[in-house]
Amino acid sequence: xxxxxxxxxxxxxxxxxxxxxxxxxxxxxxxxxxxxxxxxxxxxxxxxxxxxxxxxxxxxxxxxxxxxxxxxxxxxxxxxxxxxxxxxxxxxxxxxxxxxxxxxxxxxxxxxxxxxxxxxxxxxxxxxxxxxxxxxxxxxxxxxxxxxxxxxxxxxxxxxxxxxxxxxxxxxxxxxxxxxxxxxxxxxxxxxxxxxxxxxxxxxxxxxxxxxxxxxxxxxxxxxxxxxxxxxxxxxxxxxxxxxxxxxxxxxxxxxxxxxx
Numbered sequence: 628x629x630x631x632x633x634x635x636x637x638x639x640x641x642x643x644x645x646x647x648x649x650x651x652x653x654x655x656x657x658x659x660x661x662x663x664x665x666x667x668x669x670x671x672x673x674x675x676x677x678x679x680x681x682x683x684x685x686x687x688x689x690x691x692x693x694x695x696x697x698x699x700x701x702x703x704x705x706x707x708x709x710x711x712x713x714x715x716x717x718x719x720x721x722x723x724x725x726x727x728x729x730x731x732x733x734x735x736x737x738x739x740x741x742x743x744x745x746x747x748x749x750x751x752x753x754x755x756x757x758x759x760x761x762x763x764x765x766x767x768x769x770x771x772x773x774x775x776x777x778x779x780x781x782x783x784x785x786x787x788x789x790x791x792x793x794x795x796x797x798x799x800x801x802x803x804x805x806x807x808x809x810x811x812x813x814x815x816x817x818x819x820x821x822x823x824x825x826x827x828x829x830x831x832x833x834x835x836x837x838x839x840x841x842x843x844x845x846x847x848x849x850x851x852x853x854x855x856x857x858x859x860x861x862x863x864x865x866x867x868x869x870x871x872x873x874x875x876x877x878x879x880x881x882x883x884x885x886x887x888x
Contacts, residue, residue, distance in 0.1 A: 628684045630709065631877040632701055634658060634692035635738060636761040637784075638853070639701075641671060642874040643680060648882060650871055652678045660696035664703035672708070685709045689881045691716035691737040691873065716741055716877060720884045726773040738873050739766050740774055742851060745876030747772035749869065750847035755838055756872070757831065757865070759852030761785060765834050767842065778834060783827055783854050790819070804857060824857075831864055 628651075629644040635658060642653040654674050656662075672682055688705035690713050692698050698715070705713035714721045716737050725744060727735050738758070746754045746768050754768040759782065766777035781789070783802050791799045797819065805812075805820045812818035839846050850858070850865040851872035859868050869875070 628680070628686060629878060629881055630685045630688045630705075631874050631881070632688065632690045632692075632713075633738065633741075633873045633877065634690065634694050634697050634701065636693060639697070640874060642871065642877075643675070643678070643685070644874075644878045644881075648878050650874055650878070652680070653871065653874065658694055658697065660694055662697070662700060664700045664707055667700065667704045668708040671704075682708065685711075687711055687881065688713040689716065689721065689877050690714070691741050691877055693736045693738055714881065714884065716880055721880050724880070724883055726771070728769070728773045729776045735774060736764075739764060739777070741873050741876035741880065742766065743768045743772065743774040743876075744879055745869070745872045746849050748875075748879055749849060749867070753842050753844055753846045755835065755846055755848045757835075757848065757850045757852075757855070758872075759783065759850070759854035759858075763827075763830075763852075765838060767838060777838075780830065780834075783823065783857075787819075787823055790823075802854070802857065804860065828858065828861060828864075831858065835864070 631642045631644055633640040637658055638655045639658050640655045642650045645651050675682055688709055688711055690701050702713045705711055717723055723740050729735060742756045742758060746756050752770050756766040756768060758764045761782045763780045763782050764777055767775040769775050787802060791797055800816055800819055802823060805824055810821050810825050812821045847866045850868045851870060855868050858864055
């Protein structure tokens with residue numbers, strides 16, 4: 628069994644992947660670059676057992692990270708507690724296997740490259756991947772699976788935190804869809820929910836429209852990330868929502884590692 632680890636700026640996601648490439652269990656923990664391999668092991672070992680598996684079932688580990696300082700302890704987790712050397716996405720035998728057709732290929736986040744790989748396995752033609760995380764990213768994946776660039780916007784929660792921190796009279800609120808489609812709120816909290824939620828819907832619509840016009844051919848839109856479900860009710864935005872897109876991409880990278888090297 629494969630342990631796939633996706634280290635984002637906000638959360639670290641772990642998934643057990645069986646020999647058929649299917650995710651059979653997943654967990655997440657807040658990202659903390661100071662967290663030690665021992666801490667990860669105590670937490671993860673209990674969850675693996677609660678799911679009906681054993682640590683010995685894990686024969687390989689693959690990691691994608693956008694937090695370089697967290698990588699060492701995750702690699703140590705693999706060697707010390709799973710008895711294997713962790714594979715790192717984009718390095719060595721797990722090269723991308725796709726072209727990064729951008730001006731600075733070395734600067735492409737591992738999560739975005741892995742998402743491109745997974746998206747290419749799910750749809751033909753041009754794809755746009757929208758990932759809702761610490762940042763909200765829009766990525767263009769070509770018909771050949773190549774990563775062709777995109778755009779980066781502040782994430783939903785990041786925008787909310789900035790609003791709360793900078794405005795003394797505004798409360799901290801959770802992001803959630805407003806109760807109706809009105810954009811004229813009558814309470815402070817209601818107005819904040821409207822501004823954040825419908826503001827993001829408008830941004831998504833606007834950037835998608837511009838990207839599709841620039842691509843000039845039919846496009847499939849795939850959404851991922853923990854907050855994608857918030858916008859899923861607007862069926863016109865996405866063709867599909869894949870919460871595990873990055874983890875699926877890691878599983879594909881592992882399966883194709885000899886081909887990509």
